Amino acid sequence: MELFIQQLLNGLTVGSVYSLVALGLTLVYGILHIPNFAHGALYMMGGYVTLTAMTKLGLPYALAVVVSMIVVGLLGVLMERLVFYPLRDAPPLHDKIAAIGILLFLEAFAQFVWGADYQTMPTPYGDVVSMFGLTLTVQRILIIASAVIIMILLYLFLKKTFIGASIIAMAQNREGANLVGINTNKVAMLTFLLSGSLAALAASLASPINLVFPGMGHLVILKAFVIIILGGMGSIPGAIVGGYILGFSESLGATYVSNDYKDIIAFAILVIILTFKPNGLFAKEGR
Amino acid sequence: MAIFEKRRLWLAVLIALAILFPLLVTNGYYLHMMTISYIWMIAVYGLNLFTGYTGYLSLAHAGFFAIGAYSLGILTVKVGWPFWLAFVSACLLTTLIGVFVGLVALRTKEHFFAIYTLCVGYIIYLIIDKWDSLTGGVRGFIGIPAPADIGPLSFQTPVAQYYLVLCFLVAVIFTMYCLVYSLTGRTYIAIRNSEELALTLGISTMKNKLASFVLSVFFTSLAGALYASFIRFLGPDIAYVSVMFDFLTYLLVGGIRTLAGPVVGTLLITFLSQQLQFLQDYRMLIFGPVLTLLIIFYPHGMAGGIIRLKAKREEARRLKLDTKRAAAELAAASRQERSERYVKEG
Numbered sequence A: 001m002e003l004f005i006q007q008l009l010n011g012l013t014v015g016s017v018y019s020l021v022a023l024g025l026t027l028v029y030g031i032l033h034i035p036n037f038a039h040g041a042l043y044m045m046g047g048y049v050t051l052t053a054m055t056k057l058g059l060p061y062a063l064a065v066v067v068s069m070i071v072v073g074l075l076g077v078l079m080e081r082l083v084f085y086p087l088r089d090a091p092p093l094h095d096k097i098a099a100i101g102i103l104l105f106l107e108a109f110a111q112f113v114w115g116a117d118y119q120t121m122p123t124p125y126g127d128v129v130s131m132f133g134l135t136l137t138v139q140r141i142l143i144i145a146s147a148v149i150i151m152i153l154l155y156l157f158l159k160k161t162f163i164g165a166s167i168i169a170m171a172q173n174r175e176g177a178n179l180v181g182i183n184t185n186k187v188a189m190l191t192f193l194l195s196g197s198l199a200a201l202a203a204s205l206a207s208p209i210n211l212v213f214p215g216m217g218h219l220v221i222l223k224a225f226v227i228i229i230l231g232g233m234g235s236i237p238g239a240i241v242g243g244y245i246l247g248f249s250e251s252l253g254a255t256y257v258s259n260d261y262k263d264i265i266a267f268a269i270l271v272i273i274l275t276f277k278p279n280g281l282f283a284k285e286g287r
Numbered sequence B: 001m002a003i004f005e006k007r008r009l010w011l012a013v014l015i016a017l018a019i020l021f022p023l024l025v026t027n028g029y030y031l032h033m034m035t036i037s038y039i040w041m042i043a044v045y046g047l048n049l050f051t052g053y054t055g056y057l058s059l060a061h062a063g064f065f066a067i068g069a070y071s072l073g074i075l076t077v078k079v080g081w082p083f084w085l086a087f088v089s090a091c092l093l094t095t096l097i098g099v100f101v102g103l104v105a106l107r108t109k110e111h112f113f114a115i116y117t118l119c120v121g122y123i124i125y126l127i128i129d130k131w132d133s134l135t136g137g138v139r140g141f142i143g144i145p146a147p148a149d150i151g152p153l154s155f156q157t158p159v160a161q162y163y164l165v166l167c168f169l170v171a172v173i174f175t176m177y178c179l180v181y182s183l184t185g186r187t188y189i190a191i192r193n194s195e196e197l198a199l200t201l202g203i204s205t206m207k208n209k210l211a212s213f214v215l216s217v218f219f220t221s222l223a224g225a226l227y228a229s230f231i232r233f234l235g236p237d238i239a240y241v242s243v244m245f246d247f248l249t250y251l252l253v254g255g256i257r258t259l260a261g262p263v264v265g266t267l268l269i270t271f272l273s274q275q276l277q278f279l280q281d282y283r284m285l286i287f288g289p290v291l292t293l294l295i296i297f298y299p300h301g302m303a304g305g306i307i308r309l310k311a312k313r314e315e316a317r318r319l320k321l322d323t324k325r326a327a328a329e330l331a332a333a334s335r336q337e338r339s340e341r342y343v344k345e346g
Helices: A002-032 A039-055 A061-084 A092-114 A138-160 A162-172 A174-179 A184-206 A217-230 A236-256 A262-276 B002-024 B028-054 B061-078 B083-105 B110-130 B158-180 B183-193 B195-200 B205-231 B241-254 B261-275 B277-297 B301-345
Strands: A128-131 A134-137
Touching: A002 A039, A002 A134, A002 A138, A002 A162, A002 A184, A002 A217, A002 A236, A039 A061, A039 A092, A039 A184, A039 A217, A061 A092, A061 A184, A092 B110, A092 B241, A092 B277, A128 A138, A134 A138, A138 A162, A138 A184, A138 A236, A162 A174, A162 A184, A174 A184, A217 A236, A217 A262, A217 B110, A236 A262, A262 B083, A262 B110, B002 B028, B002 B158, B028 B061, B028 B158, B028 B183, B028 B205, B028 B241, B028 B261, B061 B083, B061 B110, B061 B205, B061 B241, B083 B110, B083 B205, B110 B241, B158 B183, B158 B205, B183 B195, B183 B205, B195 B205, B241 B261, B241 B277, B241 B301, B261 B301
Parallel strands: none
Antiparallel strands: A128 A134
């Protein structure tokens, strides 16, 4: 029983990271209809920027995370301006391939600048706490707590502010939003800014318990895609719930099925879903 | 007709060059590079048929390439089948897997299809990587035999292997040529242009998409089996997504949806990477942006661009001819009018 609860807590940690990544992905998909294959590269860049800010600039962890969120957010905006904006009227094949090009470039860039080695990120929250016979590091608690706080803030931002409302308006109907005077270009840039920042935050939170390396975004982005298909492409609550479902199934699967094959679980879920529901779960009608 | 014959001449020159290559270039390294590029080309033709002509982005083809390669290895080394039986079986087995994947995957559309195949590719990679007892896992798979003799033909030397791969490549290009200019090929293009319209025209899109997918998987698995028998060592990396991206780059640089594209793109990129040896580790630093810039500014690639240029020039020439003729007619008309006036005025 203790093992089970321990694994549930692990699932909660992993799920929080997945949800944050999937949120960024689903925002971009919901608003601009781009399946951004380069999102994993943004995640990876987030890890490296935080690491560099801490080791080279000597910033404290929290500040480094903020710096990383800003830098990677701006990187996302740059991506939108330079690549996806010129491709907005192109056939759907094009933006997928362009995204792959960006992904390859950013990975090679990271390898060029920071080397191919696995690096560890120091954290001030490495202490272990024991509660009710369970052990948890403070970093894991931090991951769960900050993910939940960010999700609430994002929800409030989208529901309660004018800018958030315009984002949602554009997600619902781009032409309509344009007609009522919403600057769709600005909203697109803002979306990429948010998406990049969320990826950077997720990477900075997860890196102390994982490692930082050029390929760290691969599995995460694939799983994020699984999550947003699970939760409905473009749906924000779907991304959150999907992230936690995947986190739980992975940590339980690793314990009770096989640790070696835990990464396949996500893809097995996806293959099963798309086999029976080719348009994804909760597909919106008429899309 | 004249254009057609000219094109045939070009083709003959190219094939002659390819046949003479081992005699002209005795450097073993270049021969090796050329053979490898031919193998890539076969795989890229597979991708071109499906992604180029039918318009669905499959990201699982590196996986099929690896299945083709690994099944040849497993059938020859572990099961001990004769080479050519194993070779044919490897391709058929991969194609069969392709049928099942296609049946499910093709029910999804656009983005879903790309994501689905990306995940299928990753599953294949993970299985190869983790199934130690069958595939050798991360340590790789060694001891794959070179192609066995067919009657008096022996494929033990690199030159003989070069010719073997060349034969397969020519056969693949010929098949593609026949296919693309047939009604079936036109059907694929119709599906690419508008699936709804194709459906309305009474085309069974699912059947055609599946046929195109399975055939493209077959080409790719053929390339995989050739790769295994030529390199004779396999690692799980050949199933990795980056191999898929290499295929895409070759295809896009050369020209997607053209017959010459895979040849042009593969040769160009292989040649460039050879020239820029220092780039080996960081080649994506260049090729990533190249891929992105190409898709934004020059989505037709080299071959596609040339074809377009030619078409434009042809159009311009025809326009010019038309104008000339019109001018001549006008002049004639006015001359006639003038002479009529002279007659009238006496």
